[in-house]
Amino acid sequence: GAILARTGGGLGPFIDRTPGEVPLQFEPGSPAMLAAGEVRILVAEGAKPPAAIAGSEPDGAGRVVIETVWPELDGGRTPVKRVVGEAVEVWADIFSDGHDKIAAAILYRPEDEPEWRRAPLRFVDNDRWAGSFPLDRNARYVFTIEGWRDPFASWLHEIQAKQAAGVDVTLETIEGLQIAEEAAVQATGTGEAAALQGILDRLFAETKGSAAQLALLLDPHNAALIGRHAERVNLSRYDRELGVVADRLAARFSAWYEIFPRSMSHDPDRHGTFDDVIAHLPYVQGMGFDVLYFPPIHPIGFRNRKGKNNSLTAEPGDVGSVYAIGSEAGGHEAIHPDLGDFASFRRMVDAAHAHGLEIALDFAVQCSPDHPWIKQHPEWFEYRPDGTMKYAENPPKKYEDIYNVQFYGESKPALWYALRDAVLFWCRERVRIFRVDNPHTKPLPFWKWLIAEVNAAYPDALFLAEAFTRPKMMRALAKIGFQQSYTYFTWRDTKAELTEYMTELAHTSMGEYYRPNFFANTPDINPVYLQTSGPAGFIVRGTLAATLSSVYGIYNGFELCEAALYRKEEYFDSEKYAIRAWDFDRPGNIRDHITKLNRIRRDNPALWDFRNITFLNAYNDNILAYLRMTKERDNAVMVLVNLDPKNRQECTYEVPLWEFGIPDHGAIGVEDLLKGGSFSLNGKSHRIALDPVDRPVVIWRLVPPPAQAAP
C-alpha cells in the first residue's frame, strides 16, 4: 500500500507516496488555514477493508419516508395543548422511492387507552399530506403516522392510463386479481371478509384477464372494498409518538378574579371567613367572572411573622403573610382557623359553584418556621454549618418568615409524594385550579411529575405558573405541563411592545403550548402605568387584558381603580400582610366596564382563543387596533384602544374588509358592543377619535353582509 497526498487541502498535484499500510486518516487543521505546500492525505491505497464490512444486516424499514410532522415541538418532547372538542390538524411530508402510489393515516389514542384509532391523511401537494383527528375527552393523547405503498391504487392508476391509451390490459387485469386475492387474505376476521370473498367468487367465475373480470375489479363498491384491505406494502411507522393535551375549555378561556378571603369582612379589625366570601359571591358573579382565586388559605406561622407592608417585625394583631404557610394548626392540607373549618369551606365551594364560579387555590411550596413538616421531616430542609435553617430568598426579595424545602437527596421521593398529595387533597375538596407560586425556583422534573400525577387522577385539574423570570424558563414550565402561565403583560404598555409580545405569544410555536393568563394587576404588581393613569388607564388595561388574550384576570381593587403605592410596584397596605376593608361601591369604579367586558367575552367565540389575533393599521402610535376572529369566520371582534390615558388621540384606521372578501370600497355592519347600537362602515379607511374621558376604547362586532359571511 501507499499513501497519496497532495498540497493545499488535497487540491494540488500529488506530491508524495509513502510505502506501508496506513489507516485512512486525515491530518487535523482547518482547510482554509492550510498553507500552500502543506500535506493532506487523500487516499490510502491498498489499505485493507476492516472486518466490519459484513457486519450489518439491512432491515429495510422506513421505505415510506415520514418527516416534518406537525404538530411536533422540540423533536417530540413537548406536547401541544388543545381543548376538548377541537380537531387536531396534522400534516407531514410523506413519500417513497419510484412512482408507486402511497397512502397514509394518523394513528391516535388517549394515552391511557392501548388501542390506536385511525384517521386518514390525504395528499395535498409537493409530498405534503394532511388530516385531523378529534379530541373527544379531557385527556392526554398521543399520535403518530403510518405510511405504506398502496398496490391497488397504483394498479388503478396504471390501468386507467392504459385503458385510456387503448392498450391491451389482459396481464394488468390478472395482476389486479392477484391484489384482490391478497386483500381477501388481509381481511380475514374482519366484518368485510365475507363481502370480499363474494367478490372473489364472482371474479373467479369469469375468464382470467377478461373484460368482465376487469369490470368487476373497477366497480366502485368492489374497488373501495379491495382498496381498504389491500396489503399495506412496506408499512412504515413514524419513529415517535407525539403528545397532545386535551384540556377543558376553561384552560384557554376564563376570567379570573382574585381576593383575599380574610379581607372579606368589610372590617379591617375582623378576620374574614368563608361565610364572608359567600356573601361576596353575588358581587363577583355580577361582574361575570368564571374563576375566583384565593392566595393561600392555610394556617400562618408566628415565628418571624411579617408586619404590615412587609416590615420585618410584626405588631400585635398583625396577621402575617399568607405565604408563610404552616403553624401548629397545620400545613398545606389545613385551613387557617380564622377563615373557618372544612364545613364552611365546602359550603363556600357549593355556593361558588351555584354562582357559576370555580375556586382556584394557591399552591406555594415554602413553609413557615412553625410548619409541622419541620419537626416531622427535618431532612426535607437545608441547614447551615451551625445547624440553623436556610431562609427562602428570591433575590432581591428576602422572605425571612419562610423556609424552602430541598427537593433532592433525602427529600426524594417522600417530599414529592407529600406535595402531590396536598394537591390531590384539595382536588378531592373540588378545587381543580391551582395557581402555583414561583414554580421557577423549584425543579422542573418535580412539576412535570406532579402535574402528570394529578392529571392522571383529575384530568380537569389546571395549573397556572406564577413565574416572572427569564423567557426560556417561563416557556419550559409551560412545556412540561402548566396549562396556563403568567406573562410580561403588566410591563408591556406601548403599541410596539404589545404588538410584538402578543405576536410572539399567538403566532410563534409558543401558541401551541403556552397559554398566557393576562393579569392586569396582582397583589405583587401595582403596575407603574396604573399608578398615575386614573380610571381611563384601568379601562385601557382591563380591555387589553380581556381582549388580547382569551384568559385574563384582575386582583380585587382593580375595578375600584386602586393604585395607592407603597414603593416600586407594591400596593400600600398590601393584603399580603394585612386585612383590608374594601368599599366595593366607591365612586370612580369601573365595575360596569368590567361587567361589559366579561359579557362580551362570553357572547363572542372569537374571544375564546388567543391565537386568532390580527393587528390592524391605525396610523397613530397611541392607538392599538386588532381583530379577533373565529376559524370559521362566523364571529369577529374589532378593538381600538387609546393607550394614552391622559389625552384624546385620533387616527385613520382600516376596517379589515379583506378578511371577509369585501372589496376596499365595500361596506360592513358594525355592532358597538360597549355603547350599544349598530351602524355600517363604508370603505376600508376611516377616522376615529378616542378620548380618555368619554371613550378610551371601542369594541365592535363586525357583521359582513350574508354573502361574504363564510367565504
Add this chain to the structure above:
Amino acid sequence: GAILARTGGGLGPFIDRTPGEVPLQFEPGSPAMLAAGEVRILVAEGAKPPAAIAGSEPDGAGRVVIETVWPELDGGRTPVKRVVGEAVEVWADIFSDGHDKIAAAILYRPEDEPEWRRAPLRFVDNDRWAGSFPLDRNARYVFTIEGWRDPFASWLHEIQAKQAAGVDVTLETIEGLQIAEEAAVQATGTGEAAALQGILDRLFAETKGSAAQLALLLDPHNAALIGRHAERVNLSRYDRELGVVADRLAARFSAWYEIFPRSMSHDPDRHGTFDDVIAHLPYVQGMGFDVLYFPPIHPIGFRNRKGKNNSLTAEPGDVGSVYAIGSEAGGHEAIHPDLGDFASFRRMVDAAHAHGLEIALDFAVQCSPDHPWIKQHPEWFEYRPDGTMKYAENPPKKYEDIYNVQFYGESKPALWYALRDAVLFWCRERVRIFRVDNPHTKPLPFWKWLIAEVNAAYPDALFLAEAFTRPKMMRALAKIGFQQSYTYFTWRDTKAELTEYMTELAHTSMGEYYRPNFFANTPDINPVYLQTSGPAGFIVRGTLAATLSSVYGIYNGFELCEAALYRKEEYFDSEKYAIRAWDFDRPGNIRDHITKLNRIRRDNPALWDFRNITFLNAYNDNILAYLRMTKERDNAVMVLVNLDPKNRQECTYEVPLWEFGIPDHGAIGVEDLLKGGSFSLNGKSHRIALDPVDRPVVIWRLVPPPAQAAP
C-alpha cells in the same frame, strides 16, 4: 357524586346536577360551535381518584434543562455534514430552577470509539450556551451535551457578593470547605487528586471558618482545582446523540470533469480504451480538474440494445447504452472488454492519480437482459403474470434495454449484499467516488445502509446522488447519507431564480446536509439556455457553476461550447448510445476560461465552501453580483455576471465595503482574477458594463486595507 354542567361551552351559570358517579369526561364538539343552552360537563364532583395515583415514582432526572440544541436536524435523525479539520460550532439553551450557578460541556466522539471526549460550553446570554469541538479524522461523529449545577461556582458568587457587602462569612467559609472536601472525593484516582489533598491539608491546618481558610479557598490556583473536581450536582444529559459526518474536503470542494472512456480514441469507429484515457489525462489536468468521472464502464447487453440517439433498434456496430449493464462478459464487477482489462484499468488509475485526478465511477443498479444476475438470481427481478420480466421505466422515458431489480421480498438481503459488495469491489480498485444513477427510484433504506456499510470500511468514499426529482426526495437522499447531490442548477437561469435557489441551498438548513454539485451540463441535459447562447453563454454558466457552489462539474464538450440538439434537452448523437470523436482544439472553445476558473477556485479558500455567499446590489435584472468570503474574512471573491449572453448590460452596483468595516466613502483594493492587474475602488457605488463579446463576467479578489483585514 354529581356532575356540574353549564351552558355555552362551560361559560354560563351551572344549570344541572346529575346524581351518580360518572367518569370525568367532556362532550365532543368544537367549542366555537356550541349553541346557547347546549350542555358541557365541567366538573365531576366526588369521582373517585383512580388507583393510578401512587403509581409513578419520580426519578427527578433532567433538573438542568438542555434544549434547542444546534446543530440538530429533524429532531436528531439527520446528521449534519462537515469537513475534517473544521470545528463544529454547538449551542443550546441550558438552565435550571432557582439561582444556583450551572455549567455545561459537549460530549463528543467518533461513532466507532466508545469513550466520550469533552469540550466546554460557555454562557453567552439569555440562557444560551455555546462551544465547539474539533473533527480530526474522516469519520462519523456523535455528540451530546451535559449540564449540571456547579456548587463551587455558586459559592464563589455568593462569597464575593457578601465580602463586598462586608457581611460576616464564617459560615460560608465552612460551606466552601465542605465543597472542597467533596471535590477531593470526586477527584480520587485522577492526577489532580494529590494536589487537592494537599490543599485540604493546608485548609485543615487553619481555624475552621477563618480568614486564612477563606484565602486558601479563594486562591485562583486552588479555586480552579476545586472547581474542576467539585461534584456535578443534578448532572443532566441531553436525551439524544446527534450526528456529524466529517468528510474529506473533496466532498465539499472539487471540480468534476465527465468523459465517456469509449469516446477517447479520437476515432468514431474505434472503441476507446483506458490507455486512450491515459493519453487524455494531461488535457484534463491542464484545465485544473480534481475528479475525472466515467459513466458505467461495464459490459453492455445485446438484447434490446439501443441504437444511436436512443433509437429502439440498434444497427450493426452500435455500441449500446452504457446504462444497459451486463453481458456474458460480466456485470457490475466487470470491465467492458473493449475498454481494456483490469491491468489497464489500474494503469489508468495510477496515471490519473499521478495527474492529480481522482476517478469517479457511475453506480447504476439496473441490469441489461444479458446481465449474469438474471440467470443466477431470477428471484431478484419482477415478473408479469405471463412470466415475462418487467422493463425499467422512468416515465416518460422507457428503458426497454433495462430490467430493474426488486429490493424487498426474496431479494433481501442477498441483493443488498451483492450491490454493496460491487461498490466495495471498486473501492478496492482505488475508486472512492461514486455517482449514483437515479437513486430516487430505489429505496432510501437501501442507500442509507449501503453508504453506512461502505463508509465503515472506506470513510473517504463519497456518493453523489443523481436525482432530478421532487425537492423533498432530493433532500431525503442527502439526509440519509449522500455526500453530494445534483441540483436544479441547469434549470435556473434568471437572476431571481439563481438568487432564490442559491439562498435556499446555502442559507437554510439544507446547507447543513445537502452539498450541491453544480453540473453545468450532463449527458442527459443539453440546457436550453446553452442551445442558443453561443460561447458567452458557456462562459456565463461555467462561471456561475464554478463560483456559486464549491463543488461543480462539466461534461466534456462544454468547454467546446457543444450544443448540437437532438430534441428537448438531448444532445445530438449522444455519447450515451454512441462513440463520439471530439476535436478538443476546435475553434471557439473556452478551455482557457475553464482553466482560469479552476485556478481561481484553488487559489481562493473563499470558494471552498458554498455556504458563505452573499448576494450584492446590482441594479440590473440581467446582472448577478455576489460575494464569497471565508469565515475568517481573510479571503474574499466578488463576482459580477451578465446573464444575458446576447447583449451588453450595464448597471450601478455596490462593492461590499461594509463587510470589511470600511465606510461608504472608503477604498478597497481589487485584483482582477480573470484579466489580471489590480486597482482600487473608492466608495461603495460604481458603474460597470459587461459585454458578451469582451467581458461577460468579472471575478475580483477584494483586498481591504490591512487595518480592516480582520475586524
